[in-house]
Amino acid sequence: MKITDAKVFVGGPGKNYVTLKIQTDEGIYGLGDASLNCRETLPAKYLEDYLIPCLIGKDPRNSEDIWQYFYRGAYFRGGPIAMAAIGAIDMALWDIKGKIAGLPVYQLLGGKSREGALVYAHATGHDLDALLETIGHYQSEGYKAVRVQCGVPDMPKGGYGIAAQDDDSKHFITQFGSLPDEEIWDTDKYLRYMPTVFEKIRERFGDDLKILHDVHHRLLPREAAAFGKEIEKFNLYWMEDPTPAEDQSALRLLRQHTTVPIAIGEVFNSLWDCKQLIEEELIDFIRVSVTYAGGITHVRRIVELAALHHVRTGFHGAPSHSPISMAAQGHINLWAPNFGIQEYLVLGTKECDALFPSDHYYKDGMFHTSDAPGLGVDFDETEAKNYSYERRYHPVVRLEDGTLWNY
Ligand code: CS2
Ligand code: MG
Numbered sequence: 001m002k003i004t005d006a007k008v009f010v011g012g013p014g015k016n017y018v019t020l021k022i023q024t025d026e027g028i029y030g031l032g033d034a035s036l037n038c039r040e041t042l043p044a045k046y047l048e049d050y051l052i053p054c055l056i057g058k059d060p061r062n063s064e065d066i067w068q069y070f071y072r073g074a075y076f077r078g079g080p081i082a083m084a085a086i087g088a089i090d091m092a093l094w095d096i097k098g099k100i101a102g103l104p105v106y107q108l109l110g111g112k113s114r115e116g117a118l119v120y121a122h123a124t125g126h127d128l129d130a131l132l133e134t135i136g137h138y139q140s141e142g143y144k145a146v147r148v149q150c151g152v153p154d155m156p157k158g159g160y161g162i163a164a165q166d167d168d169s170k171h172f173i174t175q176f177g178s179l180p181d182e183e184i185w186d187t188d189k190y191l192r193y194m195p196t197v198f199e200k201i202r203e204r205f206g207d208d209l210k211i212l213h214d215v216h217h218r219l220l221p222r223e224a225a226a227f228g229k230e231i232e233k234f235n236l237y238w239m240e241d242p243t244p245a246e247d248q249s250a251l252r253l254l255r256q257h258t259t260v261p262i263a264i265g266e267v268f269n270s271l272w273d274c275k276q277l278i279e280e281e282l283i284d285f286i287r288v289s290v291t292y293a294g295g296i297t298h299v300r301r302i303v304e305l306a307a308l309h310h311v312r313t314g315f316h317g318a319p320s321h322s323p324i325s326m327a328a329q330g331h332i333n334l335w336a337p338n339f340g341i342q343e344y345l346v347l348g349t350k351e352c353d354a355l356f357p358s359d360h361y362y363k364d365g366m367f368h369t370s371d372a373p374g375l376g377v378d379f380d381e382t383e384a385k386n387y388s389y390e391r392r393y394h395p396v397v398r399l400e401d402g403t404l405w406n407y
Contacts, residue, residue: 011387032088090295116366228258312340
């Protein structure tokens with residue numbers, strides 16, 4: 001069996017999905033996702049200029065050797081661009097493998113450890129009332145877990161993941177401008193206000209709701225430790241990215257001061273990025289995604305290391321990546337003995353479903369992965385003609401005096 005062709009498509013409804021399609025001489029094809037938010041053309045170019053020429057003629061069944069060829073075979077290794085490109089190839093090869101075997105990918109990993117994956121929705125409000133209403137909406141749709149982001153009074157444009165004033169859609173979809181928006185952040189205001197938000201949520205929704213919160217790298221280690229300690233009583237499911245995790249040793253300070261569960265890893269690209277946090281047991285959930293962390297082959301290694309250290313999975317997910325990535329994670333989620341939770345935002349717009357048809361579905365707080373052979377998602381190339389790349393940027397964040405801060 002040989003790979004005969006591979007093509008990359010960039011574009012999609014409201015988002016620049018980067019979709020790889022690998023074709024074989026036996027008519028079977030595989031799909032992968034290389035969507036690197038706000039840098040989408042780069043993994044596409046990396047694939048087209050460097051990886052695809054080496055893929056042609058290779059046996060697609062040798063996914064391990066192909067992974068090693070592109071990772072170990074490169075002198076300059078790692079980083080989000082290369083790992084997203086390798087990740088897309090790897091997903092597509094698992095898709096092909098499943099189609100050859102006539103089995104869904106989770107069967108190739110070791111079968112089902114559970115029937116579906118617990119997911120969390122994004123509840124967001126420009127103020128507390130709007131947030132409480134959104135949480136109520138998700139609860140009525142059966143969600144058992146919500147990640148809550150709330151506007152902070154007197155900090156109108158500074159919180160991560162806050163719905164716009166006029167947004168009553170209930171779904172938080174990150175709006176990225178064609179040039180970077182600027183946000184103003186004030187740590188003191190945030191630290192004073194957020195505990196009152198968790199208190200109100202518990203009062204209104206009781207003890208069973210799983211509450212998650214994303215700090216989005218905004219705090220210093222000492223501030224995060226103090227914050228974690230203060231909110232322990234609200235029994236969060238996790239506190240995400242409390243500090244920028246380049247300084248991984250800083251997480252020791254948090255651990256010494258608080259038992260609030262910590263989730264980190266959405267910007268990590270390899271096992272090497274995760275190693276210290278996992279081995280020192282400084283986190284409770286690992287947030288990598290199959291897209292930026294080298295596909296199923298590599299993420300499986302991360303998951304297995306994590307399992308040795310009581311770290312559960314909490315993969316970064318839709319809406320940042322495409323339904324192909326969501327599917328690949330869905331298969332790992334069904335198998336992984338140390339599965340925790342999956343990030344999930346309803347991608348199910350008509351346009352998105354038309355571009356990526358599948359029978360995955362959401363029901364009662366769980367994501368159910370298709371039993372179709374391979375990843376169980378298709379890509380409609382005729383639909384794809386409706387879309388093209390549109391430049392988008394993450395916002396940048398400044399403190400009130402102008403100092404640049406972490407988005
Ligand atoms: C966020 C991300 O969902 C999350 O946890 O931290 O969506 C992040 O802001 C984006 O992926 C950035 O592109
Ligand atoms: Mg996050």
